[in-house]
Amino acid sequence: MSTNLSRSDAIYGSLRRAILEQALKPGTKLPEDSIGDTFGVSRTSARNALLRLASDGLVEIKPNRGAAVAMPTLEEAVEVFALRRCLEREVIERLCKRMPRDGIDALISHVREEERALKASSPRSIRLAGEFHILLAELTGAKLLIDFISQVVSRSSLILARFGRPHSAECGIDEHIQLIEALKRQDLARATEIMDHHLHAVEDRAKADDDREGPDISEILSRYMAKSD
Amino acid sequence: MSTNLSRSDAIYGSLRRAILEQALKPGTKLPEDSIGDTFGVSRTSARNALLRLASDGLVEIKPNRGAAVAMPTLEEAVEVFALRRCLEREVIERLCKRMPRDGIDALISHVREEERALKASSPRSIRLAGEFHILLAELTGAKLLIDFISQVVSRSSLILARFGRPHSAECGIDEHIQLIEALKRQDLARATEIMDHHLHAVEDRAKADDDREGPDISEILSRYMAKSD
């Protein structure tokens, strides 16, 4: 039972958590060799983990040039949040129609955990904020929807790692609470309103801080090479 | 230039096309060995291709038990079409707001190709029908949206392979044409109406024919083992 999951699964999970908690920042190179060494497995397993992370959009693999933590552009960020609004509206709609028995309780206890992690200023809080949205999706019971939401939420974490202020808690916890209230009352209009506002707020927080440039060398330098003053 | 893409990419593409054109039916086992042999590459490349197909939802991999073409359940089918309606509405909305210059032309010429393939009763027609929807997504220019739509469209092809009538052309071409007309007029209401109707039609076509059972042995036999009359 100790090892129910394969080695590349384990590495995949570890890397994923490291990225989502912003321990590995966008742009960080991820050579197969070092990953294999640090986890005590062969390159093969490391490589497979990287391939899976790539299909999640969390790392970028350039042929013959290795893998690195993905660096979403501002353009991609806008796309991600647009899709999030589209998908999460669907979630809210469904949950207003039918919320599972102890769904509200689960949401509340999750927010409690978020608060605790935030007070302890644990890096977990970053991940937990995202997982609130995944929990919402899970309450719909639609597996594919959960999948898709997970993807956009993960990418959002990356976006905030790149553009947001350092270790910002991604989501306002108050808004999470408000949303739960609206869902409890099955108030679709209000719930979607909160969700839209919530996502816009997160998106703006990202855009506001785009001064901090990531390490996309050529893109940055292209602005400095034109004139030499 | 002949081999700009890696071997597992090539295999991935071939298998993918084979599945989408229903040459490989749901449930077909895909042993790494035979795939490697038939394509003249090692198991490693075959394995990687299978891993990628699995993350697309086109094949299912059970640990230590190998890969097989995925067999979506009727429940999953309902989910897929629900998500398609959600995502493709978004596409239609955007295209009504802003359609690229030669977008309409591209759509028309694609439908032409669909008609040709249908007349020649080529297996390509199955794939082309799906690719019409992907082309729509491409016209929005949103990469992530293209990605997501591709996923649900691919799964739809599988669903029709499993439940639809043999080699049904998945999509009514007339409806594609009507949709183009509505988009040309930027008639959002009509366009979404057509799209919704279109997707419901495809979904119903799947549900109608669910008598033809796929090879999910235990599920089928569970209904036969209870009473012995």
Added chain:
DNA sequence: GATGGCATAATTGCATTCAATTTTGTCTTG
């Protein structure tokens, strides 16, 4: 003749090894 256990075969998971590509450093040459 049916049932359970054991041995064999088939298949996957992973490590190791080899080949190919890219990058970096050095040296020559103008």
Added chain:
DNA sequence: CAAGACAAAATTGAATGCAATTATGCCATC
């Protein structure tokens, strides 16, 4: 001293080999 060429180092892409798991066939036993 700058620029290009070449060689060495590092890193990825892919193939092979080995151990572990699962499936299949056979045989003994009841």
